[in-house]
Amino acid sequence: MTGDARPAPAACSACGDRWPDPADRISELRESVLYLHTDQFFPGWSVLVLRRHATELYDLERDERARVMDEVSDVARALKLAFDARKVNYALFGNVVPHMHWHLIPRLASDLAPHDPVFAVSHDPVRLSHVERTDRILRIRSRLGR
Numbered sequence: 657m658t659g660d661a662r663p664a665p666a667a668c669s670a671c672g673d674r675w676p677d678p679a680d681r682i683s684e685l686r687e688s689v690l691y692l693h694t695d696q697f698f699p700g701w702s703v704l705v706l707r708r709h710a711t712e713l714y715d716l717e718r719d720e721r722a723r724v725m726d727e728v729s730d731v732a733r734a735l736k737l738a739f740d741a742r743k744v745n746y747a748l749f750g751n752v753v754p755h756m757h758w759h760l761i762p763r764l765a766s767d768l769a770p771h772d773p774v775f776a777v778s779h780d781p782v783r784l785s786h787v788e789r790t791d792r793i794l795r796i797r798s799r800l801g802r
Contacts, residue, residue: 668709668755676703682793683800685727687720690800692793695781698761698774700739700796704731706756713748713756728758734799735762742767745774 676691682702683690693701704727713721732744741762748758761774769777784792 669753676705680789680793682796685730687724688727690731690796692789692796693759694783696784696789696792697777697779697782698767699764700735700741700762700792701774702731702735702760702796704728704758704760710756711750711754715756724756728760730800731758731760734796734801735760738762738795738799739764742770747775 677694680691680694681689682692685704688704688706691703691705693703695701706724710716716724728746732746735741735744739762742765743763745761745763746758747761748756750756759774763770
């Protein structure tokens with residue numbers, strides 16, 4: 657059903673401000689909010705979370721969907737510029753967090769597994785210090801022009 661207006665389930669962590677961490681907020685866009693992902697093994701990995709509850713693209717009205725896709729594209733361009741990415745990966749799953757959110761991952765020249773999907777690359781999560789996270793957030797925010 658298009659334009660699903662059902663209320664968000666109480667268990668939705670994205671609707672209940674339990675995920676992502678508000679401290680990782682990069683920018684508030686019209687339809688979504690951009691956050692820095694907690695694991696920065698892939699520098700600049702970000703998550704774009706829809707402001708309202710929906711789980712599928714077909715849940716969005718056509719105009720809303722177009723605006724969301726424009727925001728995805730704007731964020732990808734900002735990440736490319738901020739990290740000199742060779743490619744930006746996009747992922748919209750919702751299996752773990754059943755709320756529409758995009759993972760946008762810059763893939764750099766220094767990438768250890770440039771041909772593998774990020775979720776298949778075995779690694780220890782990289783957690784940045786507060787100063788490093790703030791620097792990275794500001795770097796992305798400046799490329800968004802917000």
